[in-house]
Each structure stands twice: as C-alpha cells, then as structure tokens.
Amino acid sequence: MGCASSIHISDRVVYHSGKESEDSHSPQQTNTTQHQGNPASGLPLKPPSCKTTLTEVQFGPMKLFKDPLQVLLVFAKEDSQSNGFCWACEKANFRCSIARTPESALECFLEKHHDLIIIDHRHSRHFDAEALCRSIRAVNSSENTVIVAVVKRPDREEASVMPLINAGFNRRYVENANMMACYNELLQLEHGEVRAQFKLRAGNAIFTALEQSQEAIEITSEDQVIQYVNPAYESIMGYQQGELIGKEIIEVPKSEKNKPDLLETINSCIRKGKEWQGIYYAKKKNGDSIQQNVKITPVIGQGGKTRHYVSINWPLNDNNKSDKSSERVQAESQTDIQSSKHKDRRKGSLDVRSTTSRGSDGSSQRRHSSMARIHSMTIEAPITKVINIINAAQESSPMPVAEALDRVLEILRTTELYSPQLGTKDEDPHTNDLVGGLMTDGLRRLSGNEYIFSTKQPHHIPSHLTTPLSLNDIPPRIAQTMENEDSWDFDIVNLEAATLKRPLTYLGLKIFSRFGVCEFLNCPEATLRSWLQVIEANYHSSNSYHNSSHAADVLHATAYFLCKERVKQSLDPIDEVAALIAATVHDVDHPGRTNSFLCNAGSELAILYNDTAVLESHHAALAFQITTRDDKCNIFKNIERNEYRTLRQAIIDMVLATEMTKHFEHVNKFVNSINKPLAALEENGGNNDEESVKGILTSPENRILVKRMLIKCADISNPCRPLELCIEWAGRISEEYFAQTDEEKRQGLPVVMPVFDRNTCSIPKSQISFIDYFITDMFDAWDAFADLPNLMQHLDNNFKYWKGLDERKLHSLRPPPE
Secondary structure: OOHHHOEEEEOOOOOOOOOOOOOOOOHHHHHHHHOOOOOOOOOOOOOOOOOOOOEEEEEOOEEEEEOOOEEEEEOOOOOHHHHHHHHHHHHOOOEEEEEOOHHHHHHHHHHHOOOEEEEEOOOOOOOOHHHHHHHHHOOHHHOOOEEEEEEOOOOOOOOOOHHHHHHOOOEEEEOOOOHHHHHHHHHHHHHHHHHHHHHHHHHHHHHHHHHHOOOEEEEEEOOOEEEEEOHHHHHHHOOOHHHHOOOEHHHOOEOOOOOOOHHHHHHHHHHOOOOEEEEEEEEOOOOOEEEEEEEEEEEEOHHHOEEEEEEEEEEOOOOOOOHHHHHHHHHOOHHHHHHHHHHHOOOOOOOHHHHHOOOOHHHHHHHHHHHHHHHOOOOOOHHHHHHHHHHHHHHOOOHHHHHHHHHHHHHHHOOOOOOOOOOOOOOOHHHHHHHHHHHOOOOOOOOOOOOOOOOOOOOOOOOOOOOOOOHHHOOHHHHHHOOOOOOOOOOHHHHHHHOOOOHHHHHHHHHHHHOOHHHHHOOOHHHHHHHHHHHHHOOOOOOOOOOHHHHHHHHHHHHHHHOOHHHHHHOOHHHHHHHHHHHHHOOOOOOOOOHHHHHHHOOHHHHHOOOOOHHHHHHHHHHHHHHHOOHHHOOOOOOOHHHHHHHHHHHHHHHHHOOHHHHHHHHHHHHHHHHHHHHHHHHOHHHOOHHHHHHHHHOHHHHHHHHHHHHHHHHOOHHHOOHHHHHHHHHHHHHHHHHHHHHHHHHOOOOOOOOOOOOOOOHHHHHHHHHHHHHHHHHHHHHHHHOOHHHHHHHHHHHHHHHHHHHOOOOOOOOOOO
C-alpha cells in the first residue's frame, strides 16, 4: 500500500513493523499487513506517494500545517465494510490502523491519538461500541478526535441518533461497503468535522498564550457579557474568573475618576466596528481605582457582524496624578501625555544655600575638609597643574589677561588632556597590578607568543521567559526585602537570595516605577518587565562578581545618588532615565575577565573593538541590540526619534565611562569643571550668584561630567557600603581575579595581575591599594558635590578594617575566630 498509508492490524496490541501477531485471526489479516494489497477485491490501487505531504489550513491569521490523517478502524472481524474503509484510507493517503477488540483499540489510540475513529456499531455480540466510545472520550486527548459509528441499514423506522451522541459519537455512517461511498465519506469528514477539530486544537495554543500573557485580557460577547478573563486580569483586578464570567459589563463596578462621557465615547466607537485605545480608570474588587492603558478590539464573526470584543489592559502605575491631570490625559494623545509630564517635572529656581552650604555645621565642615583634600589630590594629571597655575596667575592679572585665561581654561576643560601621571604613589605590587590590570589594554609581561582566544557565544534571549511578575504582585518575601531600597544600607545580597539570583528584574521594577521611567518612555510595564528579564538573562550567573547582582547593586547606588539634592538640580528627567538604564546594562554579558585578558587572548571581542574599551563597547552595543530586536522588550519603541538619539547617546557615554583606563580623566575633569568653580563661589561668601551656580550645574558639558561621575561611583562603590557588604563584594571580586589568573596560567597567557594568585594573595592589601589609589580621591570629589557623609563614614570604617587585618599579617577576608 505504500508508506504513507500503512495499515496495522492488532488484536491486543498495535504492531508498527508490519508483522502480524500470533494472535491474529486469519492469514488474510497477515496478507493485509504485510503485502498491503486490496484486502477486499484485489482491485488495482493507485500507489500513494511515500513522501508525507502536509495540508495547509488557514485559521484566522494562523497558518497551520496538518499531517496526513490518522484513522483507527475498530471492527471485530474483517468484512466488506472494513475492507471498503481500508481501501478508502489507502486511496486518500491516510494512515490507517485496525483494532479487533476494545482493549487493543484503546491501547492503539493512547499511543497514536488518531484524528478519526470509525467503530463498528452493527454487531453488539462482538463488543459494546457505545461503551468503547465512552472509554475513548474519557481520555483527555480525545477532545478533538472525530468518532463515527457504522450502523446497520434500518429495516423499518429510522432510529434516533441521540444515544450515539450521548455516548460521544460525532456522527453515524449507515453501512455501505461501496468503496467510493467509503472514500467520499472520509473526504467529507476530513474537510468537515476533522478540519474543524484541528482548528479547535490550534485554539488551545491561543488560549495558552492568553493564560500566560501579562496584560489583563477580557473577552465579551456581542451583548457585552463577560465570557473570559485571564489570570493576569484576576491578579490586577482582584476578581476570580467565577465572579465575572456570565456577568454583563454594566454589572461590574466602575471608577468615578473617568470623564462622565468616556464610556459613551468608547461604546460609540466599538459599536461601529472600530478599535478604541486610550487611558481608562478601572475599579478593582477592593474599591481602588487603577489607571490603565486599554485597547478594545471588535472581532467580526458570523454574518460579518461583531460577535466578540477583546479588551487588553495594562496598568500605567501612575497613581500620583491628580484627578484633574487624569482628565487631561484622557483627552490628550500619548505624545501629549509624555510632553506634559516633562513640563510638570521641570526644575524650579535653584536654592544657592542648598548648593553651597547644605546641612549642619558639622556637615559643612566635613565637606570643606573634602574640598581641601581635592585641592591637594596626590594623583594629579599635568593638565590639573596647568589649570592651577592659570588660576593663580588670574588673581594678579589685568582684566584683559584674566579674560583671556578664562577662555584658555574653558578650552582646556573640554578637550582630551586629562591623562594622569601614574606611579606617583608609593609603589607596591598590589597597586602596580591593579593599575596594570584595570587601566591598560593588551599584553603585560610578554612571553613572545601570540594568543588566539575565541569567546563568541550566542547571546541568551530566552524563548520562554519566566512569567514576569507585576510590580503589584511581587511575592511578599521579596517585597519585604525591598522595603528599604531607598536607603544606602539596603542589603542587595539578601535580595539576591530571596529572588533566587534574579534581583535585577525585581529591583528594576521598583526603582524604575519610583522614577516614572515607563511614563517617560511611554512604554507599558509589561515591556519594561520583559526588557529587565532579557537583560538579566544576558548576565552570567556563573561569574562570582560581574553578574546581575552587581548590576542591581549599581542600579541601587545610581538611584540613591539621583535623589541627592545637588544631583537633582543638575540633571533633567532624560538624564535620570539614561542613568538608570545605563546602570542596568553597564556590564551585560560580562565574561568575568578583564579587558587586558581579552586583548592578550586575542578574543573576537578584542579584535572587533580594536583592543579599545572592549567590554564597555560590547556592553553598550549588546544592550541596544537585544532591546531593539524584539518589540516585546523594546522600551524605546514609543519615544520620538530625536529623544531616542539623545537618550541613546547618554546611555552609551555613561557605560563607556565605567572603563577604568579613563578613570583619572573623568575624576579630574569633574573636579576642575564643577567642584572647584562651585568651591570658588562658596568661598566668596555672601557674593554667591544664583545664576552662576545654576550655570555650573546645568551646562550641557557639566551634566555629562556629573553623569559619568555618578555611574563611576555607583560602579565601584563597594568600599563605601556597610562593612558586611564591603567584605562580601571584596570576596567576590577576588575570586573572579583568582579564576582569571588560574586560566591565564592554564592557557600560557601573560598573567595580568600576578598578586591575585589564590594561594598567595593578601585580600586586605589588595583592598587597601584599591581604596588608596582609586576610591579616596574620587569619593572625596563626589562627596564634596553630592553630600554623602554616611558613605564617607563607611569608607573610613572599611579602610580601618582592612588595615587592621593587614597589620596582623592576615591574608583572608575575615580574622580567624577567637
């Protein structure tokens, strides 16, 4: 018969090999299976193609492809009727199995899940056809199977089909052994009931998508009776399905915050068959109003009429707006909403006292002390010395000369002349190795070999993301862990444990909501959730330090700094959004190795970026690639082109600023362009000029410097955290450096930081060198600007802790137990 329509006959089991069981009833059955000729009459058969052809079925916008029909014939013994259906299956290229007993039929169906089952209902003495049908229908997978009863030709009066329908049959076939009659019946079944069931089966996939969707979805009838709500709707609105299904929309309580004529406007639109989209206040079961972006789509059905309405809703999480502003929102387009929000958030006039002498006398004195240290920074680039000389010369110069020198200073502060002179501090191997490992690209301690190291790996974009949680439905344990996330002493390690190493998604949801990022970007919260998840998925959880917990820690520090008064006076809303996004993505896909390692190994990333800012360039590029390649997580999709370019430029600039080779350049520029001019105004006492302060804080060039300094301080703020967190992060970064040294030795690569040998390294010495060389001057400058007494106190305590361990000649993170 050909491979596409092979027939298998079974008494108790199904045989796939084409061989007959010892329990087969007759030699004829064996011939049918093995020779696959026409078991009825020996008529010539059209040989079917051995190639399986898929039937294309259109189901709405879905294009489905169906395998050849699987048919199960249940006949107690062979006769002309069963042979007629066998021949018809062969001619139609259907795959056919034959079962002789109810037991083997059920066993066969459980294995193959046939599309069509034809059961002989003519001879009750062989088996109970209706009982068999009920048994098959008791199996969940039979829901979309078509079952046909072959019945005797009535002698007298036509019998009712209700007993058959009640047993689970779809239809009956009055016995007719004519082969073409059987063939025509199969064709009608294939293009009728079977195809309809195939489409219904595909509908299960659609309902699965609805169940998993994070948007609240509601489906109503043409009379606006609720027929379906998904779990996200239940979660957001607080109702259970049973409380809503069958109710009319008008029976569900409405929020009083909507404009009086809004419902009439919506109904008028959708009754015309048009889609409506806009802002709408819904009333939750507990009585609270929730502002949602709503999209209602009429679905055209039978007779070209609207038969259903599909409503998709997602919360805006904007509960701080007044009723008046919400009325305005409902009348404005999405673009107007965004622009009006920006206008509402414009900064007012700057308070000179708050920018020059904030806080108590003690705080002021402490910041003066920080400024004094800035004036005598030990790591001083040549350009800093030049600027100091010019400043001194201005004091005794005539006006024209002083003005000319002002112009010189302006030029010097905006050009690339800030490379520091290294090695001015006391030399020690830990400092030398840190500088060499973090501030150089390429080979150190060359061995004369060339190294090729391929790091190309597919970037992880999960095909089935874990269902993202709504901000309103974060598990209580995690929500409790994040209660004090606006405090500097927030414990990110606890959040890491509570979220099973997914802190970035949860903390990102809360911080982005607090700063109104979704409103600024005009993107749904679901898009932000998907974006946070895909970004976090592209961090390497196997890294001991550069993982999503580090990204969450930097995001937390960034948010903390953005709330400081002077930072708020300097930055605009777009700067805040750029800073939060940059912090989130700044180390995405970090391999747990330094730039020097990648350059030495000849990695593909190093080749791609010409050994220059390799990782930072990769983080920025990949972040935009994975954001813009999929609309589901494209948080930039709805912002205006020019605003996107400005935002993109700011994000890239901040991510690139985390590269340590330009550390001193950024710090010196910040000090010379912002701190020193502000200090000069402060030293003038009562002659402070409000406009001068505002000019320093808000000039475009200085805003860039503030953003760079902000993310740099956030990125390496571990020494300024509470002691336990400081120790935890020190252990993690040390382990990552140890692993790099191990790999360099295994591969015969130059060892970039020899002191980070896990057998000999003194972790206290490495921390002391890091604080002394990179942290102290930078945080003195940042503290003088942003007023951070708690951070400076932690830094002082932590430095003393590491010094204490070092003085005791200890190499470990902690002293041994008493």
